[in-house]
Amino acid sequence: MSKTILITGASKGFGKIWAEAFLKRGDKVIATARNLDTLDDLVRQYGESVFPLKLDVNNREEVFAAVNAGKDHFGRIDVLINNAGYGLFGAIEETTEQQARAQFETNFFGLLWATQAVIPIMREQKGGHIIQLSSVLGVVTFPTLGIYNASKFAVEGLTESLVQEIAPFGIKVSMIEPNAFSTDWGGTSAVHTDPNPLYEKVKGELFASFTPDFFGDPKATSNAVLKLVDSANPPLRLFLGKISYPFVKQNYESRWAEWDAWKQVSDEAHGL
Template identity: 40%
Template sequence: MNVEDRVWFVTGASRGLGRAFVEAALSAGDRVVGVARDVGPLADLVAEHDGNLVVFPLDVTDRAAVFAGVDRAVETFGRLDVVVGNAGSMLFGMVEEITEEQARAHLDVNFFGALWLGQAVVPHLRRQGSGHLVQVSSTGSGGGFSAVGLYAAGKSALDAMTEALAMEVERFGVRVTILQPGSYDTELFTTGTTATEPDEVYAPLRAELDELWGGGAKDPSPELAARVLLELVDLPDPPRRLIVGSASYDQVREQLQHRVAEYGRWEDLSRRGG
């Protein structure tokens, strides 16, 4: 790939990590197609970058629209080299509290939107014999946690699907990476969050979570994650999974170590199964 001619396609491009990814790609001299439900916040970047940034509205929950949007992006710049599935949302609440409507709407964005994107871009990348699909997951994909159980469930499903896709397309010269960032200073926990109707029986647990999550250090700037992404897509042999952030790395390692230790404590019982 000639990096001077590199073309990006970024979903969820208007705010937070998505916008940081767009800005980083443009700063590197690349061309970008940025999509989101509302692309208004990108107007300043469009004006500043003189044809190197093309934006249009796209709802990733609409499979036909995703396919049409990817085709439009290819027609715009002739190819796609880096595709970033960044569109996502947060659902905050206990599992018992989640309504069917909330569950389906959440997974439509966080899982099915990413699935439709993968299905839409792979034929183009396969025909090129090159390209890199990066699906933005989370450090929370390694297991559930109180109040963010469905968010973790969607990201876990995304990880499994993406890992399978990576195995299926690598023989065609297509690279796939699961990007696992932790918490960044974005609007995910404000405008990007839907909350359940609280049940009073969980009030003590909510108080514990408020104490656990409150008063910590300020989340890092999304620009730091964008710098890591630029380095990632320059690698000739990129990893299938990449944790982003020092605290995130420590968190994932601790989760894995705890899981291995728990498996070990019950090894005898496990082996009785045959």
């Protein structure tokens, strides 16, 4: 049975690739973008199976209106993929207030508004699947991406609570945690701080560590996302790419070693 999927940020990158993958197999897609011209090719090829909507996820009223318009158009929303977001590159000291707030407005609050808007619809349907695009950098961190890391850590915390709240309504929740892929995330979509020479060394070391196979092929992710959507028992977290798993495993082993080393101090702090 075909599904109706709402994807935010469907103009390019993962959003566009996944929208086309769903449409190719016969699903219906509510595709949102700030510029509707970027969705013209999908409309030409898939006709009435795609419902394009202009949307700036930073605008809460617009988000609620778009989600309800999508539901009214196709009659239901089976899957929400909160994909809209971008990267902010720069050291924490370099980041302006406006840059930090704008990062959270899109990566966290835009996702929150769409989530809030779709829950009543899925509750009435007695089912649905909310998929948040997090990142491996919502689990572990890179230097000079601190505000981006923070926005994705916020998504992780929100979503862990969300799954406990809405499971009784029959609504499934997942997070997709990609490693780096050759999308526009680090290109024209990205924002860069004004550089401080003091951070040139740490930036250089980070980028020098990226091997040729560090960046995955975004088109290769479609089958994984289709499997996630079709799963009767989807995971809360799904890594995309072969870099994430060893990176996170090594990081968490280091965390456990440190927690173990300080366990006596932690226990004593309980006071009982």
